[in-house]
Amino acid sequence: MDLSLVLALVAVALSVLFLLVTRARKPRHRGKLPPGSLGLPVIGQSLGLLRAMRANTSEQWIQDRVDRYGPVSKLSLFGTPTVLLTGPAANKFLFFNAALASQQPRTVQRIVGERNILELMGADHKRIRGALLEFLKPDMLRLYVGKIDGEVRRHLDENWAGSRTVTVMPLMKKLTFDIISLLLFGLERGTVRDALAGDFKHIMDGTWAVVPWDLPLTAFRRSLKASASARRVIAGIIRETKAKLERGEASRSSDLIACLLSLTDDSGARLLSDKEIVDNAVVSFIAGHDTSSILLTFLIRQLANDPDTLTAMVHEHEEIAKSKGDGEALTWEDLAKMKFTWRAGQEMLRLVPPVFGTFRRATQDIEFEGYVIPKGWQLLWTAAATHMDGSIFPEPDKFNPSRFENQSVAPPCSFVAFGAGPRICIGMEFTRIETLVALHYLVRRFRWKLCCKENTFVRDPAPSPLHGLPIELEHKAASP
Incomplete structure (x- = not known):
């Protein structure tokens, strides 16, 4: 398409959106709005937030708003009037208020599908959540530990053993992709798994696009x-x-797809439609793939320069290994011993x-701390607002696992890596299993040091370390 035509269409669309946003801003409510500014039409503060995330200054960006406006402020993100709420009380309000619906940016809705657990509410949300929990309940998770153990060993043998240097982030993504492919879709290695790998490599590229327009050469187009393509494979x-x-x-x-297809209601009808299975398989894949790979990557980064933590971790895993026979897979009971x-x-x-954070949407006019949040506005919470609060977690920049020996020290809704309330992440136990099994073999088989002196990361929108975290490997004596 001719560039001038594209620019003309963009100008027309911006004009229309300006009118719509201007009209939407006219107050239809009574009460005091939070302080702050909605900024430019459509764009609002989206570019500023995205720039801060990519420069690894998003925590400071949030803090600057809190310093200027207080813990409650209004802004505009991704074309929607938004209220930023910070603090444990705000998190509790967001996670437990029945008048708030989950809301992802429109880009995420279009990429993932509208019948997924993140978007639904009420009876539909309860039905979908219940179905997914059937796959993730403890007696099912016990069955998966051995499969995950096998995938981890195979991955290390093929991608780490014999190597002097590796790049951690892409390898952790490959590992968690293989685990998820097997347990969600029952996919062994082959062309179908390879096709899905290619699709999921780009599926998140445009999820936080400033304007959700399907234009050529954009990250949003790549994601769509x-x-x-991934949805056709899953179908x-x-x-x-x-x-x-x-x-x-x-x-x-057998796997998530088989589990969801097997579920029926009281009348014997299938509990989920094919579209609902596809949409929620995509969400489950993204959640299970990204969370674990990011966590493992940054733990490996931390352990490279933290000998005390590494020593304690190695000791814990060597003690577990002593109780097992050569080549014997880890069990559910072994994982319970990996407390440190x-x-x-x-x-x-x-x-x-x-x-970084997620959105909720007000389904009616609501009040918080004396401010009115109008129906239809979205609310943003961010994990860093409480995670890096020194009054909640002393010396917040310091890595200190002992904080979690007694989690009742911090106020409720302060540690929100998995959210909280009725929509708390249903895959957190799965993430724990993947992480513990992988670390068991990593710390017993290898030592490593960072290749890059500069130890930084960016968010785009998920955190990614510099150059994918290349490390130099030293192989320990052979371990079972």
Whole structure:
């Protein structure tokens, strides 16, 4: 398309959106709005926030707003009037208020699908959440530990063993992709898994686009194309799994798709439609893939220059290994013994939460701290607002796993790496399993040091370390 035509269309669209936003800003409520400014039409403060995230100054960006306006302020993000709320009381208000619906940026809705658990509320949300929890309940998770153990060992043998240097982030994404592919979709290695890998590499590129327009050469266009391709692959997996279930070649515990297809209501009708399975499989894949890979990457970064934490972690895992036979896989009971390792994981989630924050939407006019939040406005919470608050977590910049020996010290809704309330992340236990199994073999088989002197990271929108975190490896004596 001719560039001048594109610019003309953009100008027209901006004019229309300006009128719509201007009209939307006319007060239709009584009461005092939070302090702050909605900024420029459509764009608002979106570019400023995204720049701060990519420059790793997003925490300061939030703090500057709090210093200027207080813990409650209005702004505009991604074309929608928004209220930023900070502090434990604000988090509790956001997570437990029935008048608030979950809301992702319109870009996320279009990429992921509108029948996913993040978007639904009421009876539909309860139905979908209940279905996904069937796959993630403890007796099911016990069955997956051995499969995850096998994937981790295979990954380390193929990608780490024999190497002098590796780049951590892409390898952790590869590991968690393989685990998720197996447990969600029942996919062994092959062309279908490779096709999904290519799609999910780009599916998140445009999720936080400032303006959700499907234009050529944009990250949002790449995400839409990748999503459409992945959804076709998943639809094909659903058809194949249905056939396997009918032939008795699969069971409810085989993988997520088989589990969701097997669920029925009181009348015997299927609990979820094919579209709902596809949408929620995409969300589950993104959540399970990104959270664990980011957590593992940043723990590896931390352990490179933290000998005390590394020593304690190695001791914990060597003690567990002594109780097992050669080549014996980890069990659910073994994971329960990895208490120090998971405290380190929680502390890393506090310092570098994989999700910067998410949105809620007011379904009616509501009040908080004397301010009115109009119906239809979105509310933003960010994990850093409490995670890096020195009055809640003393010396917040310091990595200190002992904080989590007694989690009742911090006020409720302060540590919110997985959210809280009725919409708390249902995959947090799955993330814990992936992380503990991977670290068990990493710290026992390798030592490492960072290749880059500069130890920084950016958010785009998820955190990513400089150059993907290249490290130099030293191989320990062979471990089972």
